[in-house]
Amino acid sequence: MWMCDPAILMRRVLFTVLLLWPKIAFLKNKTILSPFKGDKIETKQDVALSRQGGKMKLKTMLLGMIAGTAFVASGHAMADTSDKRIALSNNYAGNSWRQAMLESWEKVTSEAVSNGTVAAADAFTTSENQATEQAAQIQNMILQGYDAIVVNAASPTAINGAVKEACDAGIIVVSFDGIVTEPCAWRIAVDFRQMGRDQVKYLENRHPDGGNLLEIRGLAGVFVDDEISAGIHEEVARTNFKIVGSVHGDWAQDVAQKAVAGILPSLPDITAVVTQGGDGYGAAQAIHAANRPTPTIIMGNRQDELQWWSEQKAANGYETTSLSIAPGVSTLAFWVAQQILDGSDVAKDLTVPFLRVDQDTLEEILAQTPAGSVANQEYSLDDAKNLIKSTN
Amino acid sequence: MNMLTRNNRLQIAKRGFKDLVGAMLRKPWIWAYLAAGITYLATLLVVSIGGGAWALLYAALTFASFAVIVGVGQMFVITLGPGNVDLSIPATMTLAGTLALKFMETDGALVLPGLLIALGVGLACGLFNFSLILLLRIPPIIATLSSSFLFQSLAIWSNRGLRIKPPQILADFTTGGTFGIPNAALVALLVSILAWFVLEKAIVGRWISAAGQNSRAARLGGVPVNAVRFGVYLSCAVLAGFTGFMLANFSGGANLNMGAEYMLMSIAVVVIGGSSIAGGNSNVPGIWAAALFMFLIVSMLNSYGFGAGVRLILTGMIIVSVVALASKRGHKI
Missing domain, CATH: 3.40.50.2300 (Response regulator)
Incomplete structure (x- = not known):
């Protein structure tokens, strides 16, 4: 794990060093520079550009050569x-x-x-x-x-x-x-809209009489959030379900946990929670902390969500579904x-x-998913x- | 005779009440408490279930406590004067939470070393920040922002975004309560009492305020300004590391983006709480009010079923008006 993706790290270290460069230079030269001299963006781009300039010449030459060979070899189908x-x-x-x-x-x-x-x-x-x-x-x-x-x-x-x-x-x-x-x-x-519709369709099968829904949305103002939510609302309008509360969980367990804990006191009994992924476990925790019965919470394929689901399934036969993009x-x-x-x-x-996890495939997929991942x-x-x- | 004493007593009582109200209104943090109280009552109007009032307060206390702990750290930093702010709080939280949980690996016997690791990470982050600020003389905003890149990258590098569960005992402690009060809130209360003592009763608190009001005058007056700044940046980072540890245990694992909302939150609770953004004048009680307010305002607007756009606009407007009221009635700069 420790060897993973040094590229991002290197980029950031380089970025930081570039940011601090005027100051490091200051230590070396012992001359006085204003802290803002050598604007960070300029420095970063200058370096990047000059480096690319050098690379470019070589690259165009190389590419030219490669293009030439490719042209010659393009007799293949x-x-x-x-x-x-x-x-x-x-x-x-x-x-x-x-x-x-x-x-x-x-x-x-x-x-x-x-x-x-x-x-x-x-x-x-x-x-x-x-x-x-x-x-x-x-x-x-x-x-x-x-x-x-x-x-x-x-x-x-x-x-x-x-x-x-x-x-x-x-x-x-x-x-x-x-x-x-x-x-x-x-x-x-x-098809995020479909993702929203599918959640309500599943719930319709589980609870044919309908009931109250709590909706956990994603990050306000983001296209994906609007789409999934639109799909959910479209489908809900057709059924006996009623959305009694809606909060933004920012696709993060801790934010969702906080938002759900805040709205729960004002909500009647909820039958199910529709989500957008990354927020189901947080919702489960908030509902548990408020000593409420656990509704059907749609999950979003995160390992902690699946883990929680399988624990509930073992304990009391809890049923739900989980879907997200792989x-x-x-x-x-x-x-x-x-x-x-x-x-x-x-x-x-x-x-x-979508990658969908069902009651039957839960154990299998959970076993393949590394702890803490998706x-x-x-x-x-x-x-x-x-x-x-x-x-x- | 009898009438006279009664009148007197009444007058004294009246005057005492007036004085009390006057004194209260002069406190910069009273507006934040009023705002939190009004928001709370407004939310209760739509609370339908029995015991909902207490449930709401319980949730507010729980979630406010994280904002309080980072807010206290940020408050000390902001007190140091214009330009002083710690933007590396979210990254420090993430790094401390990640490394501590990774070390404990759900083993309940390693709770204490895990806590020490979180605090140690905070200490190291604070040291790094301050060395950038003092030795390289980088303005704190830029220094803490750039170091937060490093901290965040280290967190990514060490764990690749995998969520490791906390030990059961810690998860139970942070989500549980004692005598009906959330444990997290009790811990935050302890931290704020300590901070209040340092700020109001100890010489160090005077030094911090003095350095924030005029650092040159403070230096000439014999205040060890650099030592004060050193201590403040370090304790801010340690508190951030501690909050990261608490939050990771509370929410069932450390996330790479778990600190994200505490960047603005830590500054907001300081300002709404009535501390001067220009530094030199702070108070601890206001942070509690502001943290409760920040949670309740979202709960209120959610409970009333406002859409995200309206919610964000209202949140912004209400915060601006609270800050405007507090700074008008509060202290003069």
Whole structure:
């Protein structure tokens, strides 16, 4: 575990050192500098740019040579991707889902690189979850000459400019999970609305008479949150259920726990809790602390949620369901990018399936999920091919 | 005769009451208590179940206590004067919680070493922050922000976002209560009494305020300003580490983003509590009121079923008005 992802760490250490550079220089030179001299952003970009400038010349030469060979070798029916370089532009790494996503990427792509399917598949994560920073990161990737960029975007629209630049430079851009609206990019989207509908459909089967629902939403103002919630409300309108309370849990157990504890005193008895993932265990704890009977809480595939569920199941036959997207969707995006580079005709909009855990599959999936992580599934080249075929 | 004494007594009582009200109104923290009280009552209007009033207060006390502990640390830092703020609190919390829980690995026998690790991590983070501030003379905002990148990365590196469960005994302690009062609140009360004593009764508290009001004058007056700052940044980080430990045990595991909301929360409770954002003037009771208020306001707006947009706007507006009232009636700078 300790050897995991030194790339992010190095980036941050480098960033910090750059930030502190004027001061370190100050110690060395013993000259007086104002603390703000050598603005951090300027320094960072200058260094990055000058470095890239040097690299670029070599790279263009190399690329020219490679392009030449590829042209000569293109007598084959399929273009070869063994010289192609793919980059992952990721906007956030601060939760278990994103960590599992990066881990899956690492696992699948390192294999693809070592057996020569692609030349490189490097993952980059911005240090702060900001669209401007990610746009700059994508511009760097363009300069670095990647052939394809796989992106989990901080915003569906804010990095469109950078994505367009990449497309114009002839780079394939595949967005997943956090998709971009720029038409030139591919989208591997999740039908979040369906995720909301499916939850209510399951509950309808469990509680045909309906009842009171508590809704835990995600992060206010984020597209995903609006979509899942819209799906839930759409479906609830059709049934006997009634949403009696709604809180924002920010997809985090501790925030959800706090929000639910705050609203519980004002709520009547609740039959079920609809969630968005990462918040079910927190809700269970808050409800337990308030000495209320445990409602049917829809889970979001986190290991602690599944663990809690299996404990309840063993103790009193508790039943629920759990659904979320597998973090391994990053690997699906990787294979789709590879297929596009390979010359396949791929529709611009693809949809990934959910990973669902049911009463019967609970033990099996729980056993495969590392403690504290998220239920995961890595995708293979064949999965990508099937997905592409199904939409064409 | 009889009438006279009674009148006198009445007058004295009246005057005493007036004085009391006057004295109370001059306290900068009274507005935060009023706001918390009103919010509480307003929430009770929609509480439907029996015993809901106490349940709400219980929940508020529980969740406020985490904000109180980090808030106390942040308050000392802010007291040091303009530009002093610790932005590395969330990262320190995460790192301390992560490393301590990783070390304990749900083993109840390792509770004490686990706690010491959390405090030690806090201490180390504080030392690092202060060395950036003093030795490299980086402004505290930039220093603590950049060190928070390091702390956060270390937390990611050490555990890759995996949630490790706390030992059962600690989970039971932090989520449980004694004599009907949440244990977390009792711990926070202990911390705040200690902080109150340091701030109001000990010479160190005078030094901190003096350094915050005018650091040059304080230095000339013989206050060891740098030693004071050293102690303040260190204790702030230690309190953050301690909160991270408590919170991780409370919420069933350390999260990479568990401290995120305490960045603004720690500053908000200090300001709403009536401490001067310009430094030099602080109080501990206000932090409790502000922390309760911050929890209750969200509960109230949730209970009334407002949408997220309205909720955020109202939260912002109410906070601004409380701060405006408190700073107008409170102390003059």
